[in-house]
Amino acid sequence: MTAAVRFTLHPDATVPHTLIMALSGELDYDNADVLCERITALLTGEYQRLVLDLSGLTFCDSTGIKVFLALRTLIDERSGAIALTDLHPRLDKVxxxxxxxQLFAVYPARADALNLMRAQPSAP
Structure with a gap:
């Protein structure tokens, strides 16, 4: 049995239309679908951009990778942007x-991704 994956929201009013969250634990077959559904539900029409801090995500299998790809597709459909930050060394290797x-904007720190998103206008 694996440890559950958890997410924490990190609102930042200086980055409009951006959902910022940190993932922690293990993302695998047992919890990937639920996590994807929860994040998708949070990505209401208000959000065009997503920043995922992955420093606490210690494991990710192929179903977890599918979650990232599904979220990327959802954000792309909104002409938005997705950024992954602080990848745990194991995840970075994967x-x-x-x-x-090469498919994601990956930043060494959440602050780097947020600075870039502050500089980019949101899509109408």
């Missing part, structure tokens, strides 16, 4: 080995 690092 992203580099699979080429996923």
């Amino acid at each position: 992203f580099q080995m699979t080429g996923l690092g």
Whole structure:
């Protein structure tokens, strides 16, 4: 049995239309669908951009990767942006080995992603 994946919201009024959250625990077959449903429900029409801090995500299997791809598709449909930050070293290795690092904007720290999003206007 794996540890549950958890998420914490981190609102920041200086970055409009952006949902900011941190994931922690293990993202796998047992919890990936539920997490994807919860994040999708939070991504109401108000949000066009998503920042995911992954520093606390210690494990991610292929179903977890599917969650990231599904969220990317959802955000792309809104002409928005998704940024992944603070990848745990194990997850960073998976992203580099699979080429996923080229599909996502990956930043070393949440502050880096937020600074970039502050500088970019939101889509109408």
